[in-house]
Amino acid sequence: MFPKDQKTAYIRIAEGCSLHCTYCIIPKLRGPYQSVPIEYILNDFNHCLNADIKEIILVAQDTASYGKDLQHSNMTLSRLLIQLAEKIESLNCKTRIRILYMNPQHINDALIQTIKRYPSICPYVDMPIQHACDDVLKKMNRPYTKTDLYRLIEKMRSNIPNIALRTSLLVGFPGEKENQFQELIDFVQDIQFDHLGVFDYSDSDDLASHHIKDHVDDMEKEARHHELMTCQADISYQRQQRYVGQVLDVLTEELSDDDPPLREGRTVFQAPEIDGLTLIAGHKVEQGKIYPVRITQAMHYDLLGEIM
Ligand code: SF4
Numbered sequence: 001m002f003p004k005d006q007k008t009a010y011i012r013i014a015e016g017c018s019l020h021c022t023y024c025i026i027p028k029l030r031g032p033y034q035s036v037p038i039e040y041i042l043n044d045f046n047h048c049l050n051a052d053i054k055e056i057i058l059v060a061q062d063t064a065s066y067g068k069d070l071q072h073s074n075m076t077l078s079r080l081l082i083q084l085a086e087k088i089e090s091l092n093c094k095t096r097i098r099i100l101y102m103n104p105q106h107i108n109d110a111l112i113q114t115i116k117r118y119p120s121i122c123p124y125v126d127m128p129i130q131h132a133c134d135d136v137l138k139k140m141n142r143p144y145t146k147t148d149l150y151r152l153i154e155k156m157r158s159n160i161p162n163i164a165l166r167t168s169l170l171v172g173f174p175g176e177k178e179n180q181f182q183e184l185i186d187f188v189q190d191i192q193f194d195h196l197g198v199f200d201y202s203d204s205d206d207l208a209s210h211h212i213k214d215h216v217d218d219m220e221k222e223a224r225h226h227e228l229m230t231c232q233a234d235i236s237y238q239r240q241q242r243y244v245g246q247v248l249d250v251l252t253e254e255l256s257d258d259d260p261p262l263r264e265g266r267t268v269f270q271a272p273e274i275d276g277l278t279l280i281a282g283h284k285v286e287q288g289k290i291y292p293v294r295i296t297q298a299m300h301y302d303l304l305g306e307i308m
Helices: 026-030 038-050 077-091 109-117 134-140 146-159 178-191 218-243
Strands: 008-012 055-059 096-099 124-126 164-171 195-200 247-255 263-266 278-280 290-298 303-307
Touching: 008 038, 038 077, 077 096, 077 109, 096 124, 109 146, 134 178, 146 164, 146 178, 164 178, 164 218, 178 218, 195 218, 218 290, 247 278, 278 290
Parallel strands: 008 055, 055 096, 124 164, 164 195, 278 303
Antiparallel strands: 247 263, 247 290, 263 278, 290 303
16 A cells, blocks of 8 residues: 555565676675566556556666566566556556666667657666776776767667766775776766766775775765766756756655745656756645646756646
8 A cells, every 4th residue: 555645656676686896785785686577566566556656666776687587588677668668558547657777788779769669658767877987997897888888878869869867976986096087077077967976985895896906085085076066066957957948747746845835746857866856836736646847947956847
């Protein structure tokens, strides 16, 4: 059972992780990647639809790896999404599907085409790249290069022009030199992600990365973190301006702390908890509904709008 006002729900489609990023303890703690059998996912999905959930968010350590561990099965994230999106189409309902945490090396053409094809799948890709310098990526054991990232992002944007891209980055990885950090800044400025989170490297002696030379001190990590976030704040502000004047579907949530309060909500381009909000004036706007909203102003992270 979901509380009456809950209109967003998460479905975990896999447990564990079989990748071996050198800075991460999760595979040791949670074991290898194990896809949840599709029958369970469909069951949870139908349960959400019956409860009138308006946004269903698929999560895993790497959602794009879904199905790779299932022997004698051709199941993939793309095929799973097709089943879910067609279920929504058959019911003619407005529920939307969002996918979080897709590692870039597993985002393939079929997945891009599926996101493009179904209106119920948010045109939103959350792709943790961690870094953009090839040497750092190699030491992190992330199996792609900066060139691969450029190609992938170009492909996603040319296929889905309105796509919102989110990434997360790790700063202060052992051995990260100033020029390598600047390479990351240049990449971020070049790509112009819509949303970006930054994490500072956190050391532990049971991590493979612990044994890499030249650890970055905490003050330097903090300075790099701050520099990246300052850079992203300007990018985010510029990216958000394209929504001004557009009419976007907004799923309404709680009231804000403003006086008078505004109704908070999210477009398909805003994930809960991690991205900005769309704020709507007017006390008659109800919670848990999808309204067409004209965006009137874009701030660094939030949008302001009015109901049409
Ligand atoms: S960072 Fe993510 S993909 Fe890498 S090992 Fe950890 S959980 Fe797996």
